[in-house]
Amino acid sequence: MKNIFKSFLSTIAVLAILFSNAQAGSVKIGTEGAYPPWNAKDESGKLIGFEVELANWLCIYMKADCTIVEQDWDGMIPGLIMRKYDAIMAGMSITGERMKVINFSQGYADEVAQLAVMKGSSLEGMDTPSGINLSLGGSNVKSALKTLTGALAGKTVCVQTATIHQNFLESGDVGSVTVRTYKTQDEVNLDLAAGRCDAALAAAVAFTDYAEKSGKPVVLTGPTFSGGAFGNGVGVGIRKDDTDLLKAFNSAIDQARTSGKISELAIKWFGFDASM
Amino acid sequence: MGLLAFGDTGWGDELFFATLMTIAVAAAAIFIGFFLAAIFASFKLSKIRILNLIGSFYTTVFRGVPELLVIYLFFFGGSGAIMYVAKIFGYDGYIEINAFITGAISIGLISGAYSTEVFRGAIQSINKGQFEASEVLGFKKKIYYYKIIIPQMLRLALPNISNVWQITLKDTSLISVTGLVEIMRMSYIAAGSTRDPLFFYSFAAVLYLFLTFLSMKLFNKLELHYNKGY
Numbered sequence: 001m002k003n004i005f006k007s008f009l010s011t012i013a014v015l016a017i018l019f020s021n022a023q024a025g026s027v028k029i030g031t032e033g034a035y036p037p038w039n040a041k042d043e044s045g046k047l048i049g050f051e052v053e054l055a056n057w058l059c060i061y062m063k064a065d066c067t068i069v070e071q072d073w074d075g076m077i078p079g080l081i082m083r084k085y086d087a088i089m090a091g092m093s094i095t096g097e098r099m100k101v102i103n104f105s106q107g108y109a110d111e112v113a114q115l116a117v118m119k120g121s122s123l124e125g126m127d128t129p130s131g132i133n134l135s136l137g138g139s140n141v142k143s144a145l146k147t148l149t150g151a152l153a154g155k156t157v158c159v160q161t162a163t164i165h166q167n168f169l170e171s172g173d174v175g176s177v178t179v180r181t182y183k184t185q186d187e188v189n190l191d192l193a194a195g196r197c198d199a200a201l202a203a204a205v206a207f208t209d210y211a212e213k214s215g216k217p218v219v220l221t222g223p224t225f226s227g228g229a230f231g232n233g234v235g236v237g238i239r240k241d242d243t244d245l246l247k248a249f250n251s252a253i254d255q256a257r258t259s260g261k262i263s264e265l266a267i268k269w270f271g272f273d274a275s276m
Numbered sequence: 277m278g279l280l281a282f283g284d285t286g287w288g289d290e291l292f293f294a295t296l297m298t299i300a301v302a303a304a305a306i307f308i309g310f311f312l313a314a315i316f317a318s319f320k321l322s323k324i325r326i327l328n329l330i331g332s333f334y335t336t337v338f339r340g341v342p343e344l345l346v347i348y349l350f351f352f353g354g355s356g357a358i359m360y361v362a363k364i365f366g367y368d369g370y371i372e373i374n375a376f377i378t379g380a381i382s383i384g385l386i387s388g389a390y391s392t393e394v395f396r397g398a399i400q401s402i403n404k405g406q407f408e409a410s411e412v413l414g415f416k417k418k419i420y421y422y423k424i425i426i427p428q429m430l431r432l433a434l435p436n437i438s439n440v441w442q443i444t445l446k447d448t449s450l451i452s453v454t455g456l457v458e459i460m461r462m463s464y465i466a467a468g469s470t471r472d473p474l475f476f477y478s479f480a481a482v483l484y485l486f487l488t489f490l491s492m493k494l495f496n497k498l499e500l501h502y503n504k505g506y
Contacts, residue, residue, distance in 0.1 A: 033468075034467070044283075072464075
């Protein structure tokens with residue numbers, strides 16, 4: 001009986017190995033394929049999106065042989081833990097809750113915040129980088145904040161009340177601006193369009209959506225903000241014991257950021273610099 | 277309607293293949309279910325107590341645990357169990373069980389639990405005289421079951437089998453969580469990617485109703501066939 005059991009098990013094991021498609025030295029990246037512009041599918045059924053292209057670039061920097069696999073959102077983290085794939089790039093924000101189960105690389109992009117003004121405003125076309133990450137700091141960030149401080153001096157900036165955007169404006173990072181708060185983002189948009197605000201600060205996508213729907217000439221200006229008070233953004237999810245892969249992803253993201261690749265892809269897919 | 281075009285410009289071909297996948301999973305599941313039901317229904321009707329218990333255990337567990345949970349257990353637990361066994365034999369890597377096989381087995385187990393009760397009920401509804409007469413006429417048990425009892429059982433069971441089939445067909449939508457691209461998952465992807473959820477989910481509903489309609493026609497025909505003598 002024991003022998004029968006053993007041979008049964010080995011048969012299953014052999015079959016399972018035959019059915020498996022595990023490859024040494026390759027990285028499998030899981031994504032959802034239904035969350036544009038982060039990741040989606042086109043009409044021919046091909047995976048497209050910001051993260052799909054970024055994943056391919058990161059793999060070039062890591063010199064890894066990558067495949068991107070689809071997974072439903074609900075099973076995303078269990079699938080990673082079960083080793084269905086080795087990394088998650090699915091618009092997944094880095095949160096403390098998720099950090100209990102898996103590791104995250106540094107953030108590569110976010111639903112970034114940006115200033116908006118009406119077309120023709122003196123604040124349009126500020127001389128700053130397209131995006132700054134407050135967590136990284138450095139001379140880049142400092143000079144951008146200095147430019148902003150100068151430009152915004154004496155101006156009224158509108159924000160939704162009790163948001164990270166209000167906190168940032170009142171933190172003193174951009175000098176002493178007059179902050180006017182509103183209960184909803186819709187009211188901010190309306191008063192910006194009505195000329196009662198010199199500028200407004202919110203998630204960049206809130207302004208692009210409003211401009212598209214209302215047809216009002218609202219334009220984004222200055223750098224996109226991420227990191228610091230704006231949160232940790234979206235990163236690559238990796239198993240806790242996979243520290244080598246985590247290091248590889250972190251340095252690949254560094255390379256992609258310095259070479260401007262993340263910004264380039266973000267502007268292509270989001271219409272603004274969502275990189276961080 | 278451009279959204280439903282076939283080829284690289286629309287979602288028509290993707291949804292068509294997704295529909296075939298739904299049918300394939302449902303068909304595989306119902307046959308796995310019938311196979312299990314044949315075994316467990318005979319367990320439940322057996323005079324041996326331990327077999328009764330095994331039969332009741334099966335139908336209670338798989339009718340009692342939510343379908344989605346069974347799928348999760350198989351999808352995540354199944355790979356884990358096989359990898360554990362493989363590790364004993366010295367293979368340390370990721371082993372994936374095909375999502376189709378996982379789906380068909382887990383839905384089949386659930387559908388089998390319902391079918392078991394259907395088969396049991398149908399056999400018990402057959403007049404006791406039929407069994408006694410068969411024995412008196414000297415048929416062996418194997419022969420009279422195949423020639424006399426099961427044909428009568430099928431007639432009685434058909435309306436309920438039709439029910440089980442409809443449930444099984446709809447349960448396949450739950451397999452979308454494993455990433456298997458059937459109607460539900462494809463509509464989800466198309467809805468997300470085009471940001472037009474109402475259109476694609478409505479179309480998915482139409483596809484399911486269409487499948488239901490086809491199955492109804494088929495079962496009506498079968499019922500007519502098995503009721504010929506009545």
